Amino acid sequence: MESLRLHTLKKNPKRDPVVQFRLPADRRLCVLFFHKTLTLKDTNMAIASSLMEVEECEAMDIYIPEEWSEAADVIACSGGQTQTLTAFICGPKNSGKSTFARHLLQVLLHRHKRVAYLDSDVGQPEFTPPGCLSLTVLDRETIDMRIQPERCFFFGDISSKRDPEIYLTYIYALYDHYIKQYCQLPSASPSNSGVPLIINTSGWVKGIGYDVLVDMLKHIDPSHVVNICISAKSKNLPSGAFWSQDGDAGAITLIEINSARQDSLNRSVLVHKDSPHLRDLSIVTYFRQCFPSDMNMRSVKEIAQALAAHPPYEVSMSAVNIKHLHCEVPKAEIFYSLNASIVGLAVDPEGSEHLPRCVGLGIVRGIDTLRRVLYIITPVPQNVLEDVDVLLQGFIQIPTCLLQVHGCVSPYMASNVLPGI
Amino acid sequence: MQVLGFKEATSSEVFGEGNYKLVPWISWDDWNLVRESLFSSSPASIDLALQRISAWRSRGCVPVIIEVTASIVETQQKDSYFRDGQSGSDLLAENMLTMLYCMTIMRLVNGIVEKTRKKNEISIGEAADVIGIPRMLIDIRHECSHRDLPSLRLVRLASRKALDWLKDYYWEPQKMAIPYPGDQTANFGKEIKSKIRELAFSLDVKQATPSDSPVIKRKRSKKHINKALKNVLKLYSSFPLEVVSILLEFLLKAQESADVANSSQLDDWKPLIIKWSKKEPDMLLSLLGEVVHMIETREALKNESGEELKPEHKSGFPRTEHLSYLFKWLVGNLKDLKPSRRKVATTETVNSPKVKSLPKSTIIHLLGKCLTVSSLGNNHHLASAASVLAQMTGNHTLVQKLNKLASLHASNTNTVSEVVDIYPDSFYNHEEMFIKQSAQKLEHLKQKLSHKSGTEETKRRWSVVKSWKACPIGMLPCDVGSLGVVPVLDIVNEEEEEEEKKSCGKREADCPLVVLDDSNVKKVKCCGEEDGLFGLMIGGLWKSVTEDEVMNIASAVRILV
Known part of the structure; x- marks a missing residue:
């Protein structure tokens, strides 16, 4: 029962006034670079140099306070023989959960060959487009390769509130998969043993979001819980072992730290992020993979243009099941619902208790009811696609920038809509 | 992966271009159909509108005002007061109805007022006044969230007033704003x-x-x-x-x-x-x-x-x-x-594939159309245009065939003029065209067949489309021209198809051409392929034929031409 409290802040960690984190697409960008580099300093340089080429270049040092590195070191060094290292990172929106998770990942990769990452932040995941829940295994060698999640489910919304129950089912299934593959078979595959797990969570820590978080904690029973706090106390998670009834953390090490960026009065400086914009960007980046990476496409507009002309996959209507995850669509209206929407491409499992495994996202770019085929754009390679027999529809909105290509405006972009409706 | 698109600083710059807004309907016609059906007196068409709106809902971008209208109409459909003559299991008990009406009215007031009200400067009541929501609705909202459930008679009345207001506030003005x-x-x-x-x-x-x-x-x-x-x-x-x-x-x-x-x-x-x-x-x-x-x-x-x-x-x-x-x-x-x-x-090697590949299929398509049309009238202009088009495709056999056809046409008009004078003199020409076209199509079919039997490998479920023209997402590429076509999204029903066939057959029977035509290949308009069976348009009817039949027809045609 050891509770580390590192946020006492007797010594004020040296704080650079230039430190900023104002990048519009910080998540995406850092994902793109962090695994290429070994230290965060390099990461910054990589980002900066890549942005030199584009018009606006902001100062974007990612700042890791001493408190954070200490916490990460504590977690990394506690390599217990009894239990596999499992770090559960939680905290309110914009407190820096993903940044800390990335930092921890870097630190852990120095000591371990591979690290697993369970992403439950369904609105802004790290390695998948929005709407997906995934377990990804990273190693030091995955440089310059597209990281494919080890296992992925399509939840089909940007928040767990639409269906907390199925959300938890997916998370548990991912965790159970991790346990089965990396913790229970040490004799069969020794290389799989000792793979630590990082669990990142969403910033929804009040109301139903809190309940979901507590349920996750109870099921997963991690070795470490990192609770990141911001200065606005009312928005934080409760301190202490909030998930247990008697407030006893048991064998779990609880680490409470402050958000990285604070002003002179020790108030947290929250980054205002345009989340819908980031989501759109993330989706566009995902579909950018339909084209060779050496193809010169710099702007969203160019990608949208190219996607409109991109020869899609063709699949017979009878070869796939179409399912909406969150509402009932009248049978006769399926195609009205499906056209020009984003779907999860999933493989129907054999057993009934299994969940449909998602291999990627697709855009249903056209439907020919006479020929009875669907036209779908996706970066998923054909050999993987061959198993796909379920199209999961959800509420992941197709970015409007893909619909209003110059001279190619989608019929779903209407002008003359009454203002304020 | 590459970094992309960070040029764009603000979301409005990239994503909010123009006055376009993402809507769930595919066209304003679609919207208008729903508007008309929703406010019609026929339960069947109301049901249709409600179904379409639930499809819109599943797309996730329906304006609240449409959702609320649909909810009121849907509740009224379950209310015996609005559906006299209807009895039985379709209707709901009184307190269920009351709750549904109350919930919808609450959503109406909150959902619509919230959009017009900036922050919390003014009260809901004041804001509602500004946009003219009937006072009754505001009161019911207050009543059912904080006090007793209002009476069914009151909420019924309110539902009618609400619908009238919704029509005045949204449906009618929006209809006027549609670009026709x-x-x-x-x-x-x-x-x-x-x-x-x-x-x-x-x-x-x-x-x-x-x-x-x-x-x-x-x-x-x-x-x-x-x-x-x-x-x-x-x-x-x-x-x-x-x-x-x-x-x-x-x-x-x-x-x-x-x-x-x-x-x-x-x-x-x-x-x-x-x-x-x-x-x-x-x-x-x-x-x-x-x-x-x-x-x-x-x-x-x-x-x-x-x-x-x-x-x-x-x-x-x-x-x-x-x-x-x-x-x-x-x-x-x-x-x-x-x-x-x-x-x-x-x-310009970069642009060449784009420019080159574009016309060929289109030219062939045009040629096909030109041939079908020219068969209907004696038309040397179109015939010569067709031969030019054929030359442009670079297909020599096609050019030869066309020439043959032209000579056939000439001889026909000379020798059998007495037969033809009852009918439009283009008749034989017409027939020849069709036979020729049939020959082409069948050849195509045969090719497909041989190809199929040659490479009988595992059929792939997913395949990349071979030729594709740029078109907006949500549309299908068009044969001619640069714009796509708006797809028909209704599910093609088996029964409807049957009916279509019948009416099609009747129309064919009226046509004098068919009476004379006793060859077993009447009109092969189009061919499709599905599960080893082929669909042929024979005499105006879709018929499925086996591979052998196709081969038989093919050989018959060869003799004729």
Whole structure:
């Protein structure tokens, strides 16, 4: 029962006034670079140099306070023989959960060959487009390769509130998969043993979001819980072992730290992020993979243009099941619902208790009811696609920038809509 | 993976371009259909509207105001008060109805007022007043969230008032704001006309300038031409259909004013067409497609009425002869255009695949259409245009076949004129065309067959489409022209198909052509392939045939041709 409290802040960690984190697409960008580099300093340089080429270049040092590195070191060094290292990172929106998770990942990769990452932040995941829940295994060698999640489910919304129950089912299934593959078979595959797990969570820590978080904690029973706090106390998670009834953390090490960026009065400086914009960007980046990476496409507009002309996959209507995850669509209206929407491409499992495994996202770019085929754009390679027999529809909105290509405006972009409706 | 798109600083810059808004309906027609059905008195059509709205809901971008309207209507459909004569399990108990009405009214007030109210400066009641929500609704919202559930009679009344208000506040004004295609053409028509005229004029001027005129003047006129061309191209990219139809109008006028034999008037337009098509080769193809379509419509009209339309301009349609001449003339232009484009292709390797691959399928498509149409009337213009098109495809056998066909046609008209005089003299020509087409299609089928039996490997569920034209997401690519077509999204029902077949058969029976036609291949209009069975349009009916049957038909056809 050891509770580390590192946020006492007797010594004020040296704080650079230039430190900023104002990048519009910080998540995406850092994902793109962090695994290429070994230290965060390099990461910054990589980002900066890549942005030199584009018009606006902001100062974007990612700042890791001493408190954070200490916490990460504590977690990394506690390599217990009894239990596999499992770090559960939680905290309110914009407190820096993903940044800390990335930092921890870097630190852990120095000591371990591979690290697993369970992403439950369904609105802004790290390695998948929005709407997906995934377990990804990273190693030091995955440089310059597209990281494919080890296992992925399509939840089909940007928040767990639409269906907390199925959300938890997916998370548990991912965790159970991790346990089965990396913790229970040490004799069969020794290389799989000792793979630590990082669990990142969403910033929804009040109301139903809190309940979901507590349920996750109870099921997963991690070795470490990192609770990141911001200065606005009312928005934080409760301190202490909030998930247990008697407030006893048991064998779990609880680490409470402050958000990285604070002003002179020790108030947290929250980054205002345009989340819908980031989501759109993330989706566009995902579909950018339909084209060779050496193809010169710099702007969203160019990608949208190219996607409109991109020869899609063709699949017979009878070869796939179409399912909406969150509402009932009248049978006769399926195609009205499906056209020009984003779907999860999933493989129907054999057993009934299994969940449909998602291999990627697709855009249903056209439907020919006479020929009875669907036209779908996706970066998923054909050999993987061959198993796909379920199209999961959800509420992941197709970015409007893909619909209003110059001279190619989608019929779903209407002008003359009454203002304020 | 590469970093992308970080040029764009703000979301509004990239994502909120123009006044376009993401909507769940595919067209305003779709929206209007729902509006009409939703407020109709027939439960069946109301049900249809509600179903469509639930499809919209599943897309996730339905305006609250539509959702609320649907909820009120749906609840009323479950209320015996609004559905007298209806009894039984469809209806709901009173307190259930009350709760549904209350919930909807609450959502209406909160959902719609919240959008107009900025922060919490004014109360809900005040904000509701501003947009004229009936006071009753505000009271019910308060009542049911904080006090007793209101009475059913009250919420019923409120539901009616709410619907009236919703119509006044949203449905009617929105209907008025819809851009109707007619309006749009009227609005933009003038501009398009003037811009095209400007371009035509500037080109004329350049031609008229004698060669000894000062160089400066020439330069200026060149600038002028470029500017005019740019304007026209800009218009074309946003309103391709309108621009093409207006240009067509100009061309037809030019042609009519001159005689058919005298083409000088039309040739004045040649530089414009050439200049334009060099920039936008699609335009010429769209134009051709449009002309063929007009001929088709005209011929169909003629066939339906069973006689020639006597006065040429009564129906507002130009004469087929004019149209076919225009077609030939345009094909000539297309031919002239080709070599120059090829030159470009050799220098600009980047663009060449795009430019080259585009016309071929379209040309074949045009050729097909041209053949079907020309069979209906004796039409040497179209026939010669067809042979030019065939040459352009670079397919020698096709050219030969066409030549054979032409000679067949000539001999037919000589020898069997007495048989033919009862019927339109194009009859044999017509038949030959169809047989020829059938032969082509069957050959195609045979190829497919042999290909299929040759590579009987595991059939792939997912395959990349072989040829694709750029078109907006949510649309299907179009054979002719640059725009896509809005797909039909209704599920094709088996029963409906049956009905269609029946009516189709009846119509065929009226046609005198079929009576004479005793060959077992009547009309092979189209062929599809599904699960080893082939669908053939025989005598106006879709029939599934086996591979053997197809082979039999194929051999029969070969003898005829």
